[in-house]
Amino acid sequence: MNIVVLGPGAIGALWASHLKSSGHNVSLWGRSSTEQTVIQLDDSPEQSFPNQNAQALHEADLLLVTVKVWQVKSAFTPLLSSISKDCIIVFMHNGMGAVDELKAELSPFPVLLATTTHGALKTSSSKVSHTGKGATQIGPYNAQGARCEFITEVLNHSLPSVQWNSDIEKALWQKLAINCAINPLTAIEQCNNGQLAESRYQASLAAVIQEVTSVIQAEEITLSYDELHKTVAVVIEATKTNYSSMRQDIFYQRKSEIDFITGYLLKTAKRHHINTPENDKLYQAIKQIESSWINHD
Template sequence: MFFLVNLLHFSHYFFFLDLPVNITILGPGAVGSLWACYLQKAGHNVSLWTRSSTPSELSLSLNAKDNSSHSFSCNDKDSLIHCDLLFITVKAWQVESALLPLLPLLSQETILLFMHNGMGAIDAIKAHINHHPVLQATTTHGALKESSHTIKHTGMGHTVIGPFNASGNQCQFLQNVLEHSLPSIEWNPGIDIALWKKLAINCAINPLTAIHQCKNGQLSQPDINQDVIHVCTEVHQVLQKEDIEWEEIELVSMVNQVISATSENYSSMNRDCFHKRKTEIDFITGYLLQKAKQHGISTPINETLYNQIKQLEENLL
């Protein structure tokens, strides 16, 4: 195992020797499985941790035309004990229940990298993990789990990583690790800005595509796009109070660009509702509403969408 103290002080030797990193993916859904395949292809030692506690093996193919198969050990405690990087890709509402039972098995030097939609999930467990270097990430790579063994990379994207705590701020070398696996990677010390911008886009797209059960592209239709604009207006008021410098016209333009670029895609919230699963609404629109309340901002459109999704959850689950 490459202990963090050595990595932090001798990271230039680490890359000169081109040594593999021991990585465990907690939550091998679409995004987690995508990263698992690319990280293994780059030469790293990758294992998976699933909802089952039973050790097993899992084979994954990246894209249907990929004849090569990537084999991973699952729920192997020894791999977790020697893990350098724990890649946490479970849903935001699963973070606490999935991660806390694993903490006693981890070295204190193990880096925790959170990559999920929404904000607020890490705040709830901060006291339990602050002795670890903690990073947050957001990505625009598209991934679809076509079957339990096949992952489709539906769109190349960009990933931003940055520190959640002080020791996480010393882990910029991970930018190179990830860049050599699935580019492009940006290190951003002010990761909260990137997370807020991703949240703003998710607030405008995810609930509406779930409620209308439509692809992202249908949000460009004039009647629905008016709702998109109204959501953005309210979100922008909260962004201003959070000191996120982003003009409303730029926010609306970016949302419409994402709608166009992902026109044939279904949002994760759409898929969760379609498959009768719990959504991340509490960590997307719910987080926005929480901040709006703190700032005394009225957000009736977002409140309505939030309540509609919660009603859908009650009816579907």
């Protein structure tokens, strides 16, 4: 397939490398205007990819969007007029709400949503490390996307395991719950995920998960508090040495994904008239840290 990866950060570079290694024709669309971009995955040989190639974009069968959630609209919109209406668009990012902002523009295309638990870290501009093997779920955003289940096999052949999930909304909410629990706390405390297993964090985690459960159930999605609490505990243990993306963003004074993680939860809670004091407290704490850089600058 002709594949373009929009946003070759850690996860984008990981997928680009695996897709190219399995025989696909892969191009990148990154911020750099250089014609070629080099990626070296772990100890594998370097791979060279065309970058910002208009012809490759026009001929793309698949556009994999892996930019940060808050960059989705600004990165994707300028490319709209260059993409074939047959091109399958896959959005793979943390957080929720960004794709909904583009619903009208996306209506002609087959659109899929994906969530992955693979871990990746960019250690330099060209080097990426696969820090944790995981699984990817993918499912339809619209009716055209529902006809594209075959893409699961394409992706699974490149970076397993990939599963089709016709109820992708449930999987995305589950991922949002994990992110609401882990990301803001690790960013505020500047700790790795494993430290959240300490007793001093349990009351906050329980409150966050309870509030998220109330919102999820108001959205008529069947996930219980016990399920989510157990899942969060499993993720904390499985990723105990990892730093969350939000912790990294706050550490390096970069804009975080808080508006599309906890912020999305708060908006949805408000719609259902549900109080979420613990999530609200964490949201305000992250926003305060971010605004302190702006004020300091």
